[in-house]
Amino acid sequence: GAGVSQSPRYKVAKRGQDVALRCDPISGHVSLFWYQQALGQGPEFLTYFQNEAQLDKSGLPSDRFFAERPEGSVSTLKIQRTQQEDSAVYLCASSLITPHEQYFGPGTRLTVT
């Protein structure tokens, strides 16, 4: 079956622009996670959904970051007024239910100029 998909794969934004990153999890997966991966580092947790409920958003670095999953399937990570330090790969992962293994999408590489 289809894996986790993310779009766009690459995004270049000028500083101050808003961006929206989309994640389509594996069908039927209850849990959805967003991670941020800086160059040469391991992924770092941003936020976690169980169905449509955002159960943990403690990893979001600032109030410019916002995530939603309104129908418990597709999720969108929005970054407002992007800054250069937001440049990273944003990874989405889904799992049947925690703590099962998480399956990752290909990521969205965001470059803020």
Add this chain to the structure above:
Amino acid sequence: AQKVTQAQTEISVVEKEDVTLDCVYETRDTTYYLFWYKQPPSGELVFLIRRNSFDEQNEISGRYSWNFQKSTSSFNFTITASQVVDSAVYFCALSEEAGRRALTFGSGTRLQVQP
């Protein structure tokens, strides 16, 4: 707080050599889960294995094997007879039963297998 340490930043071996990637973790939970992921140059994280804290049996899958030792808080990964296709960054990760359900990753070990 949970923490995963992968002290080896980069390892280079010649094809057919065996190689072990180290992973040391910290957690206060008695129930937790350990994972290994592979990130090839294409960038997509590939799940390799999950172990729970109550299962200390070593596991073997083809050329891959994992050694889980609670006494030393380690979960090491060995590739036997390495191949060029094994070249990638390997991440060890931890999640807790009672705490944060997200994965806490180590900083990764870059493995280069030379032909």
